[in-house]
Amino acid sequence: MSELQIYNTESRRKETFKPIQPGKVGLYVCGVTVYDYCHVGHARVMVVFDTFVRHLRAQGYDVKYVRNITDIDDKIINRALERGESINALTARFIDAMHEDERALNVLPPDEEPRATEYMQDILQMIETLLGKGCAYRADNGDVYFSVRDFPDYGRLSHKKLEDLEAGARIDVNAAKKDPLDFVLWKAAKPEEPEEAKWSAPFGLGRPGWHIECSAMSTRCLGPHFDIHGGGMDLQFPHHENEIAQSECATGEHFVNYWMHVGFVRINDEKMSKSLGNFFTIRDVIKAYHPEVLRTFLLSAHYRSPVNYSEDNLEKAKAELQRLYGALENIMPGEAVADTDYERRFDAALNDDLNTPQAFAVLFELARDVNKSQEPALAGLLVKLGQRLGILYDTPEAFFRSDAGADLSEEEIERLIEARNQARKDRDFARADQIRDELKAAGIELLDGPEGTRWRRV
């Protein structure tokens, strides 16, 4: 069996994965800030790490997968005020929506899903530790800052030098900071903020800064030193860099062994993001496409490459998935054959830094084999491996008929098919073709086979 290789952002190369404890993996992924619906960029991170975890488990690892929820920050507060809604109601609503989106995408729930507001004790403790060790300080305005200069290794993840950072720093007029690079651990409460956003702490009423929650929660859930930490590319700096600084200062231990970062989803060669306003939400996309099509689209490129969101590319993903489901259409999948070259190559592809495009290539070869051989055991293998990528959970019929938008009901379609088949029996092919064309115009494609006529929405 091939060894698992992971591209580590910190070393900028693929490394053979060596777990801290044999057979076990501790994985922490930065989740979303819940003040809006998840978009396709979030979907990519969810789907990539879900696939990664499925693969690790298939390889026999005992995985503890932790993905946090940021449920307190400026944007949440502002959005709640804007809407005249309580923070709690707002975040609860979007957390539910996120879970709904994940279920649609066949994203399995993480083992733990810590929320910042539920780990306030750990956050406070870590800040106190940092203050005690002298790598954090209380500023005149009541904020608590981390002193970047006190962490000599700062920049080791994102490969930045302090001088360069200073040179490029945008003008951040914050007189309270001793150094412009320092970042906030605790934000002092302001009078206009809702009571819900204020926690009492030894260093004053306020709320945590963004970075500290991940250090506190990952340490609590996985310990001070764990295997893998992941997230979107944009979290590399400053978020993850800051996590390293805080955590290592606080615990004195090496924080994380492998850093994985997922590439962006783009639109017209531009990053999809909330600030640019060019995002599509998951729920919007799956109104028009089967959720597995979106998942296939997201996995059809390597996770570190950018992927371009477009209707064209979604259509391509749909065609790919049709190819796979097509192989399963006339066959009852049986128990998957074991010990095949297909599975070995599939595993090897995923072991190679989660090379999902390569894994898909194996699936297509397998699908061709299924089409030719009509072997239930091969079909079973196709389903098994497909599900490892989080697809092929549906029945082919349901998949091919899933597209919304066709005007005809299934009964009407069946009736027309019957009429056509009668015409064919009567050798009235003109009439038969007329019905075919009619259905085609309504988005229904007919497939005549030995066992009768099947149909699909196209």
Add this chain to the structure above:
RNA sequence: GGCCGGGUGGUAGAGUGGCUAUACAGAGGAUUGCAAAUCCUUGGACGUCGGUUCGAUUCCGGCCCCGGCCUCCA
């Protein structure tokens, strides 16, 4: 400006120092009442200029172009 990542056939997208990626689209064939699906065969590529090499799309360097981070962002 500093630091990263990338430029592969019509499209999407892997990969490799010399040997078929894969999918859709294209061409030819088998099959079909006609189609579709399926199977077989097939054309088509590695931004640019140099270097290393017997040989580079693959290694090295310059250049051009694209994206990202340096501010909240998955």
